[in-house]
Amino acid sequence: xxxxxxxxxxxxxxxxxxxxxxxxxxxxxxxxxxxxxxxxxxxxxxxxxxxxxxxxxxxxxxxxxxxxxxxxxxxxxxxxxxxxxxxxxxxxxxxxxxxxxxxxxxxxxxxxxxxxxxxxxxxx
Amino acid sequence: xxxxxxxxxxxxxxxxxxxxxxxxxxxxxxxxxxxxxxxxxxxxxxxxxxxxxxxxxxxxxxxxxxxxxxxxxxxxxxxxxxxxxxxxxxxxxxxxxxxxxxxxxxxxxxxxxxxxxxxxxxxx
Numbered sequence: 001x002x003x004x005x006x007x008x009x010x011x012x013x014x015x016x017x018x019x020x021x022x023x024x025x026x027x028x029x030x031x032x033x034x035x036x037x038x039x040x041x042x043x044x045x046x047x048x049x050x051x052x053x054x055x056x057x058x059x060x061x062x063x064x065x066x067x068x069x070x071x072x073x074x075x076x077x078x079x080x081x082x083x084x085x086x087x088x089x090x091x092x093x094x095x096x097x098x099x100x101x102x103x104x105x106x107x108x109x110x111x112x113x114x115x116x117x118x119x120x121x122x123x124x
Numbered sequence: 125x126x127x128x129x130x131x132x133x134x135x136x137x138x139x140x141x142x143x144x145x146x147x148x149x150x151x152x153x154x155x156x157x158x159x160x161x162x163x164x165x166x167x168x169x170x171x172x173x174x175x176x177x178x179x180x181x182x183x184x185x186x187x188x189x190x191x192x193x194x195x196x197x198x199x200x201x202x203x204x205x206x207x208x209x210x211x212x213x214x215x216x217x218x219x220x221x222x223x224x225x226x227x228x229x230x231x232x233x234x235x236x237x238x239x240x241x242x243x244x245x246x247x248x
Contacts (some may be wrong), residue, residue, distance in 0.1 A: 001149035001209070003173040004246065006130040007197040025125035049127040049173055054197040069193015071241050073131040073178040085125070117195050122128065 005041070005050035006075070008117060011066055013038055013055040015114045020051060023089055024077050024119070036060040044077075051075070066115070074110070074118040082107050082123040129165070129174035130199070132241060135190055137162055137179040139238045144175060147213055148201050148243070160184040168201075175199070190239070198234070198242040206231050206247040 010016035017040060020026040026042040029050075033039075037056040043049065056063040079085040082100050086109060090096070097118075099109030107123040134140035141164060144150045150166040153174075157163075161180040167173065180187040203209040206224050210233060214220070221242075223233030231247040 001147075001168070002171045002202045003148070003150060003168040003175060004171065004200040004202055005173070006199055007244070009194050009197040023125075024127070026127060044125070044127040047126045047128065047172075049129070051127060052197075052200070064194065066194045067191065069195060070133050070188065070190045071193060071239055072196035073133040073176070075130055076128040076176070078126045078128055115195055120131070 005052050007052040007054050008072070008075075008113075008115065009062075009066070010053045010055050011115055013040065013053060016053050016055075019114050020053070023092065023094060026051060036062050068116055072117060074120045075113070076120040076122055078124045079121050080123070082109055082121060085121065129176050131176035131178050132196070132199075132237075132239065133186075133190070134177045134179050135239055137164065137177060140177050140179075143238050144177070147216065147218060150175060160186050192240055196241060198244045199237070200244040200246055202248040203245050204247070206233055206245060209245065 017028065020042055021028065026044055028040060029043050030041040037054065037060055040053040042051045042053065086096055086100065094111050097110045097112060101108055109121045111119045111121065113119055141152065144166055145152065150168055152164060153167050154165040161178065161184055164177040166175045166177065210220055210224065218235050221234045221236060225232055233245045235243050235245065237243055
């Protein structure tokens with residue numbers, strides 16, 4: 001058994017695609033319609049770690065009210081230079097929500113994706 | 125920027141550790157206390173895809189009521205033989221919740237983790 005990917009549900013597909021590609025550097029691998037909506041598979045170029053965006057159309061049984069829950073604590077992404085990254089994305093309207101925090105050899109900060117999902121940025 | 129891991133919040137740390145190691149074959153890479161609780165990092169042996177279990181102690185600001193939300197659609201895992209896998213985990217008390225479905229060259233089924241997170245099993 002092998003962990004393949006994390007599927008998140010997105011409110012606005014284009015907005016989430018832009019966020020994960022333009023802000024977080026992921027690449028779209030595959031995109032296609034399902035009987036319930038649209039599914040977009042993405043990967044990070046080096047780690048190969050995969051994320052799936054699931055958008056459900058209004059007729060779908062999965063298109064329930066988008067309640068903010070506790071299951072998904074956060075998604076973690078590496079960035080080379082935290083301050084530079086934060087300064088760049090600030091110009092694109094991304095708000096810094098916590099940090100940056102610096103410890104012995106590490107630094108992190110938190111933003112949110114367009115669905116309200118916490119994103120941890122880890123300098124490495 | 126590279127996607128590193130998915131962090132889920134867990135209700136019962138030992139139960140979730142058992143589920144992801146014994147049922148889904150992940151390996152514990154690191155485990156440690158934080159100021160808010162306990163964090164366990166896990167990886168799948170081949171894909172290297174990583175999951176972090178976040179357990180918060182009762183005094184933590186993060187220990188909010190565990191509401192079932194929409195952000196995390198599902199986590200996907202590969203299995204070699206779906207029917208054999210389902211038969212094995214049934215003996216360990218895991219309920220099959222949807223499927224198995226078979227299409228042209230693919231098969232999947234759904235179970236839930238101990239926190240109520242949907243797990244897609246993909247035969248490959």
